[in-house]
Structures are given as C-alpha cells and as structure tokens.
Amino acid sequence: xxxxxxxxxxxxxxxxxxxxxxxxxxxxxxxxxxxxxxxxxxxxxxxxxxxxxxxxxxxxxxxxxxxxxxxxxxxxxxxxxxxxxxxxxxxxxxxxxxxxxxxxxxxxxxxxxxxxxxxxxxxxxxxxxxxxxxxxxxxxxxxxxxxxxxxxxxxxxxxxxxxxxxxxxxxxxxxxxxxxxxxxxxxxxxxxxxxxxxxxxxxxxxxxxxxxxxxxxxxxxxxxxxxxxxxxxxxxxxxxxxxxxxxxxxxxxxxxxxxxxxxxxxxxxxxxxxxxxxxxxxxxxxxxxxxxxxxxxxxxxxxxxxxxxxxxxxxxxxxxxxxxxxxxxxxxxxxxxxxxxxxxxxxxxxxxxxxxxxxxxxxxxxxxxxxxxxxxxxxxxxxxxxxxxxxxxxxxxxxxxxxxxxxxxxxxxxxxxxxxx
Ligand SMILES: Nc1ncnc2c1ncn2[C@@H]1O[C@H](COP(=O)(O)OP(=O)(O)OP(=O)(O)O)[C@@H](O)[C@H]1O
Ligand SMILES: [Mg+2]
Numbered sequence: 001x002x003x004x005x006x007x008x009x010x011x012x013x014x015x016x017x018x019x020x021x022x023x024x025x026x027x028x029x030x031x032x033x034x035x036x037x038x039x040x041x042x043x044x045x046x047x048x049x050x051x052x053x054x055x056x057x058x059x060x061x062x063x064x065x066x067x068x069x070x071x072x073x074x075x076x077x078x079x080x081x082x083x084x085x086x087x088x089x090x091x092x093x094x095x096x097x098x099x100x101x102x103x104x105x106x107x108x109x110x111x112x113x114x115x116x117x118x119x120x121x122x123x124x125x126x127x128x129x130x131x132x133x134x135x136x137x138x139x140x141x142x143x144x145x146x147x148x149x150x151x152x153x154x155x156x157x158x159x160x161x162x163x164x165x166x167x168x169x170x171x172x173x174x175x176x177x178x179x180x181x182x183x184x185x186x187x188x189x190x191x192x193x194x195x196x197x198x199x200x201x202x203x204x205x206x207x208x209x210x211x212x213x214x215x216x217x218x219x220x221x222x223x224x225x226x227x228x229x230x231x232x233x234x235x236x237x238x239x240x241x242x243x244x245x246x247x248x249x250x251x252x253x254x255x256x257x258x259x260x261x262x263x264x265x266x267x268x269x270x271x272x273x274x275x276x277x278x279x280x281x282x283x284x285x286x287x288x289x290x291x292x293x294x295x296x297x298x299x300x301x302x303x304x305x306x307x308x309x310x311x312x313x314x315x316x317x318x319x320x321x322x323x324x325x326x327x328x329x330x331x332x333x334x335x336x337x338x339x340x341x342x343x344x345x346x347x348x349x350x351x352x353x354x355x356x357x358x359x360x361x362x363x364x365x366x367x368x369x370x371x372x373x374x375x376x377x378x379x380x381x382x383x384x385x386x387x388x389x390x391x392x393x394x395x396x397x398x399x400x401x402x403x404x405x406x407x408x409x410x411x412x413x414x415x416x417x418x419x420x421x
Pocket of ligand 1: 190
C-alpha cells in the first residue's frame with residue numbers, strides 16, 4: 001500500500017475525506033448531514049413543545065384561560081399555539097379563544113409576565129388573520145437603541161413632525177393642527193427638553209407657525225432664535241417675571257381677537273401665513289409659577305399678583321385656544337395640579353407624554369390604565385416615554401435624539417424662519 005492510499009484509508013475511517021476522488025466518502029458525509037438534520041428537527045420539535053407547554057402555564061398563571069367544568073372536574077383551556085418559528089426573534093401563532101382580543105396579551109402587566117415566563121424581555125402581538133395572532137418574543141427592549149432626528153423641517157403645521165418611534169418600530173408623527181395641547185412631564189434629565197427641541201427644529205421654518213412662549217431657563221427659547229421672526233414673541237430668564245405674564249396676556253388678547261373674527265359658517269380659524277398657529281411653549285412652567293409666586297404681592301386694590309395673572313392667561317389659552325389656532329406645549333417635572341395651574345388646566349392636554357417619573361405621576365397624567373406600567377417606567381432611560389391621547393392608547397415610545405446643544409442652535413439658525421424669506 002502506498003503512503004497516499006494509507007492516508008486515504010485513515011481519512012475515510014475518520015470521515016475527513018472530501019472531493020470526488022474519495023470513493024465512499026460522499027455516503028458518510030450524506031449520513032452525517034442526515035443525522036444532523038434529524039437531530040436539528042428533533043430539537044426544534046422539542047423546543048416547540050416546551051414553548052407550548054410554558055406558554056400554556058403562563059396563560060394559566062395570568063388567567064388568560066377558560067375553566068371548563070366537565071364530569072371529571074375542571075379542565076383549563078388556554079389559547080392554542082400553531083406554528084413556532086425559531087427566529088431570532090422567536091415567534092409563534094396563537095388562536096384567540098372566544099371573547100379574547102389581541103391586546104389581552106399585552107394589557108397591563110400581562111405582556112411582561114408572559115414574556116418573562118417565556119424567557120424573553122418583552123413581546124409584540126401582531127394580528128395575522130381571523131382569530132389568529134403572531135406573538136414575537138423580543139430578546140431586548142426594542143426602545144433600547146436611540147435614533148437620531150434628521151435635520152428636517154416641515155413646510156406647514158399641517159404636516160406631522162416626528163415625535164418618536166414605537167416598540168413596533170413605527171415612526172410616530174404629530175401635526176400641530178391636530179386639536180390638542182401637549183403636556184410633557186419627566187424628572188431631571190429624562191428628555192423633556194430634547195423632545196421639545198426636536199419638535200421646534202422641525203416647525204421653525206413653517207410659514208404658518210409662530211413659536212412663542214416663556215422659558216425661564218433661556219435655553220430652549222431665546223438666544224438660539226435670534227434673528228428669526230419667532231424671537232420677538234418669546235420671553236426668557238427670571239430677571240423680569242412680569243414680562244412673562246405680559247406676553248401670555250398679549251397672547252390671550254390675540255386669541256380673543258381671533259375668536260371674535262372667525263368667519264361665518266366656520267367654527268375655528270384655519271391657520272395660514274397671516275394668521276399662523278401660535279405654538280405657545282411653556283418650558284419649566286412650574287418653575288415660572290414658583291418664581292412669580294415668590295414676588296412681593298401687590299397691595300390690595302393695586303393689581304393682580306403676577307402668579308395669578310400667569311395662571312389665568314394659561315388657563316384661558318388651554319381651554320379656548322384650540323379654535324383660535326393656539327397650541328400649548330407645557331413642560332414640567334411633574335403634572336401635579338398645583339404645579340401646572342390647577343386640575344382643570346391639566347385636563348386640557350389632549351396629548352400627554354411622560355418621561356421617567358415616579359409611578360404616581362404616571363397615573364396622574366395617563367389615568368389608572370397606566371398604573372401597572374408605573375414601577376418599570378420609574379427607571380426609564382432618557383428619551384423613553386409613555387404617550388397617550390388623541391385617540392392613541394397609552395404606548396411606550398423612544399423620542400429621537402437631536403444631538404448636543406450646539407446642534408440645536410445650528411438647526412434653528414439653519415431652519416428658523418426669517419422676515420426676509
Ligand atoms: N431621546 C433621547 N435619546 C438619547 N438620549 C437622550 C434623549 N433625550 C435626552 N437624552 C439624554 O438625557 C440628557 C437630558 O435630557 P434633557 O435635557 O432633555 O432632560 P430634561 O428632562 O429636559 O431635564 P431637566 O428637567 O433637567 O431640564 C440629554 O443631554 C441627553 O444626554
Ligand atoms: Mg429640560
């Protein structure tokens with residue numbers, strides 16, 4: 001036997017031979033491949049069976065099941081699992097039982113409990129057809145990764161501006177002409193200003209929008225807007241708190257003028273370049289009220305305290321402004337009634353957004369439905385928020401990141417509408 005033949009035989013036995021020259025080796029390779037395929041199929045079937053069993057237990061654990069009384073006792077029925085896809089991400093189809101809705105799997109804490117039992121971070125339910133849904137198991141928070149807001153601006157307040165991305169990866173837009181004021185709350189450094197910056201840069205160029213308002217921090221409004229048509233309608237800083245009250249009262253006067261001149265057979269002002277939507281930004285509004293309330297009170301009969309003037313003006317803008325093309329964006333650490341000018345004022349916000357806040361604050365702004373979400377959201381990362389209102393269920397979103405403050409200034413300088421344009 002030659003050395004080459006000897007080597008071939010050894011290779012043949014150890015199953016390492018390849019290529020057309022190796023007689024018989026193809027058979028071994030095929031057998032090994034077949035074996036591997038069967039092992040793989042068996043493991044897939046075992047995985048699918050264990051997933052179905054755990055899903056059944058999980059459904060029983062969170063009462064997404066039916067108890068059927070039979071002669072032998074009580075049988076538990078759970079939604080039937082159909083096809084399982086390994087993924088990633090792993091997903092499987094489920095047939096809804098009578099009376100069940102797709103949202104039942106994610107309602108309240110159900111989503112988290114189901115997902116955790118199945119070893120996933122979270123889940124997404126996608127209606128398929130008829131009574132079937134597909135449940136996707138997510139191995140990480142879909143809102144974990146941030147996204148950057150492109151440098152764009154809308155040509156009109158009718159066009160939606162980007163305010164976030166949902167857990168399903170959909171981009172969420174909001175048109176300023178939608179009939180609602182925006183209320184945004186969140187603790188220090190949770191992302192409120194970043195959201196406002198994103199909205200404002202997108203609106204800065206629209207000829208039918210005027211960005212006005214009060215900002216005691218002087219960072220969101222004020223200096224970045226120098227040279228734009230918006231700047232004269234903004235009051236900043238804490239040097240002259242009465243100037244904030246005066247601006248808000250001027251806005252109320254303008255609102256009254258508009259309301260008095262609504263054309264016949266119309267119930268609201270249609271904004272245009274002559275009568276633009278006035279977007280009233282109230283950055284750190286509770287801080288403004290605190291500063292105003294800290295001023296010496298005028299003597300009896302010598303005028304109204306500045307804090308009360310601000311409260312009255314904002315309440316009027318909130319309750320009557322929609323028809324007159326006024327939209328308010330209020331930012332506060334917490335939407336406590338006393339901090340934002342009363343419970344009635346708080347109720348006027350049709351679109352509500354909460355960044356990281358304590359559980360009770362979340363419920364305060366979004367209602368009792370948000371209670372189960374509170375504990376987890378109390379530790380939310382900056383830029384992750386809950387949004388509800390204007391026909392939308394309470395949903396978790398990731399707000400886009402604009403960049404550092406210099407980027408905000410550059411975008412306002414680039415897009416901010418100027419008089420000669
Ligand atoms: N959407 C986002 N994506 C990624 N990071 C973000 C996002 N929003 C905010 N951040 C980070 O959090 C920081 C604080 O954000 P921001 O200034 O908007 O908070 P804030 O709620 O306005 O806080 P404060 O109450 O102190 O004014 C930002 O500098 C940024 O690093
Ligand atoms: Mg801020």
